Amino acid sequence: MKTLFVAVLSALLLSGCAERYFNGPGAEALIYPETHIYQFTVKSTQQTEEKLNMIFDTVDEIDSGASxxxxxxxxxxxxxxxKSLKDKTALRLRADEFVVRQNSSLSNDIQLTITYHALVTHQCAPSEIEEVNVSRNCFSEVARMKQVSHKERIVEGL
Structure with a gap:
């Protein structure tokens, strides 16, 4: 009698959980590679150095494993x-690929090519019973992707 009661109670509890919708907040994410090419003609070394440092810092905030x-x-x-890379030793170690080389065929003095992975998220509305959910592929676990250190590994599936 006791086991029958436990079996019926557990069946009722499990059947109720299977029909519930998740009503919490969620997010969907898109991770994509971006490539930017910057060309500089050195007129003022200090001004060019500041621009290079600003670009390096901005990209490092977005993706620490950029190329x-x-x-x-x-x-x-x-x-x-x-001179601009003198204080950025950690940047060279964190980057997936960091190459500095001479190219005599350039039209400008310096060309900087950066490839990094950007993350775009979108907040999702909770799903409702008998309503069409306009935001597909929306999961609450995706919100933690904002804290992933190497976003490109999600794209590559490593």
């Missing part, structure tokens, strides 16, 4: 590049 290709045409560009 960098820094090309310079002359010694003037080389000095500016290495």
């Amino acid at each position: 960098y290709l820094v090309e310079y045409r002359s010694n003037k560009g080389k000095k500016v590049v290495y």
Whole structure:
């Protein structure tokens, strides 16, 4: 009698859980690679250095594992590049790929090619019974992707 009561109670509890909808907040995310190419003509070394530092800092905030290709045409560009990278030793270690090389065929003094993975999220409305859910593929677990350190690994499936 006792086992029959426990079996009926557990069956009732389990059947009620299967029909419930998740009413909590959720988010859907899109992770995509972006490639940006910056070209500089060095007129003022200090101004060019500040622009390079600003770009490096901005990209590092978005994705710490970005790929960098820094090309310079002359010694003037080389000095500016290495001077701006002097304080950024951790950036070179964190990046997936960091290459600094001379390219004499450039039209400008410095060319900076950066590829990073950006994350776009969208808040989702909770699903309702007998209503068409306009936001498909919306999960509450996706919100934690904002804290993922290497976003590109989600895209590549590693």
